[in-house]
Amino acid sequence: MRSSRKVALLGALVIVAGLLATPLTAQAQSAFSVRVGGFLGNREVPADGMRFYAPAMRVHAGDTITFKLKGFHTATLIPANSDVDSWARDNAGGVGKPFSLIAPDPDETSGDDPHTKFNNAAIFPSDQTCGAADNACSYDGTDTLNSGAFIDTPSFTASIDAGVGDVIWVVCLIHPEMRLRIEVVAGGATATTQERIDAYKDNMIAGDRDDAAALDHKLSARSTKHVTASGKVVHDAYAGFDGPGYSLLAFYPQKVVVRRGQKVRWHFSGLRYEDHSVTMPFKRGIAISRNGAMPVCDPDGDAGPGPDNPPETQGPPFCNDPSQLEFDISPAFLYPRGDGAHKRGDLDSSGVEGGGIHTGKSPYTLKFTKTSSKDGFRYMCVIHGGFMDGFVRVKPR
Numbered sequence: 383m384r385s386s387r388k389v390a391l392l393g394a395l396v397i398v399a400g401l402l403a404t405p406l407t408a409q410a411q412s413a414f415s416v417r418v419g420g421f422l423g424n425r426e427v428p429a430d431g432m433r434f435y436a437p438a439m440r441v442h443a444g445d446t447i448t449f450k451l452k453g454f455h456t457a458t459l460i461p462a463n464s465d466v467d468s469w470a471r472d473n474a475g476g477v478g479k480p481f482s483l484i485a486p487d488p489d490e491t492s493g494d495d496p497h498t499k500f501n502n503a504a505i506f507p508s509d510q511t512c513g514a515a516d517n518a519c520s521y522d523g524t525d526t527l528n529s530g531a532f533i534d535t536p537s538f539t540a541s542i543d544a545g546v547g548d549v550i551w552v553v554c555l556i557h558p559e560m561r562l563r564i565e566v567v568a569g570g571a572t573a574t575t576q577e578r579i580d581a582y583k584d585n586m587i588a589g590d591r592d593d594a595a596a597l598d599h600k601l602s603a604r605s606t607k608h609v610t611a612s613g614k615v616v617h618d619a620y621a622g623f624d625g626p627g628y629s630l631l632a633f634y635p636q637k638v639v640v641r642r643g644q645k646v647r648w649h650f651s652g653l654r655y656e657d658h659s660v661t662m663p664f665k666r667g668i669a670i671s672r673n674g675a676m677p678v679c680d681p682d683g684d685a686g687p688g689p690d691n692p693p694e695t696q697g698p699p700f701c702n703d704p705s706q707l708e709f710d711i712s713p714a715f716l717y718p719r720g721d722g723a724h725k726r727g728d729l730d731s732s733g734v735e736g737g738g739i740h741t742g743k744s745p746y747t748l749k750f751t752k753t754s755s756k757d758g759f760r761y762m763c764v765i766h767g768g769f770m771d772g773f774v775r776v777k778p779r
């Protein structure tokens with residue numbers, strides 16, 4: 383008797399609990415994890431991944447997505463139902479748009495080049511109080527939600543609280559061609575599974591690796607020269623090269639061999655994500671690279687008089703009032719230097735060109751009027767530091 387009453391009571395409780403729970407949560411909320419970028423290569427093929435490693439996603443309202451940022455990327459959720467091409471064109475890339483990586487700095491005026499700084503709206507999270515796995519930032523579709531790139535843990539969690547039917551694009555502000563589509567589907571509709579995301583990731587990485595190795599070998603295997611419209615012979619070189627979903631971080635060919643008086647032309651036309659420079663000599667390039675972005679404190683904003691103040695603390699937060707922090711970019715980092723003819727010790731730099739930051743892709747040509755050592759003149763990319771170098775050997779005529 384007692385035991386059958388217990389069973390009946392339990393049954394009633396289960397039914398009541400079921401009635402309460404069913405309409406509220408038709409299915410459990412999912413927590414997804416999506417890898418963003420990451421090195422794909424090895425010592426031989428220096429390929430960097432340029433994808434959100436997930437297929438176009440279908441999620442339920444209230445699901446969370448943790449973006450694992452591997453490398454210098456952002457996961458930036460743009461307002462729901464925006465046209466992603468127009469949004470990216472109007473807001474990201476280049477200099478001075480609302481979410482460009484680089485903003486003008488009216489406080490600094492020395493020299494001939496316009497001064498710039500990192501855009502705080504791009505590099506810092508749009509909300510500092512959330513984003514951890516156990517404290518997701520709520521995204522309701524009205525505003526842009528940005529992970530930022532300068533974050534302590536390279537991981538950013540957003541709760542997708544937009545409406546059913548909303549389409550959300552996630553864009554990397556540093557490489558605006560990196561994108562992910564998310565659609566919010568009705569409670570009963572099938573959503574993406576983590577298994578499917580993981581399978582997609584493994585498949586894309588394997589395919590991109592293979593593709594990158596083939597392109598790397600093709601570009602490494604030969605050197606070309608061509609005659610320009612004005613009848614001059616130039617030797618061709620490439621400052622990095624991107625394929626769909628990856629960037630090759632190398633100069634091709636690794637060593638260009640020319641005769642004294644000839645020219646080398648570096649092409650940036652193969653870049654859709656990355657930016658690079660051609661900067662020589664190597665050691666001066668390293669110094670420019672190290673001092674590329676310097677923390678300063680700006681007490682009065684862009685409208686107030688400059689220049690900015692030196693940092694107030696040696697390490698982070700750099701400024702006693704963190705809202706004053708900005709990172710000024712050295713003009714020698716961003717803009718061309720030199721006279722177009724390279725001699726030993728001359729500083730010559732193309733400035734930054736490519737798919738994201740400067741959105742310039744014009745080639746850079748240098749004439750070599752002096753012979754080099756057997757090793758050649760060593761050069762580098764100020765963005766990728768000593769990791770990315772190349773040589774030009776100049777033989778006697």
Ligand SMILES: [Cu+2]
Nearest residue numbers: 455554556557
């Ligand atoms: Cu990126």
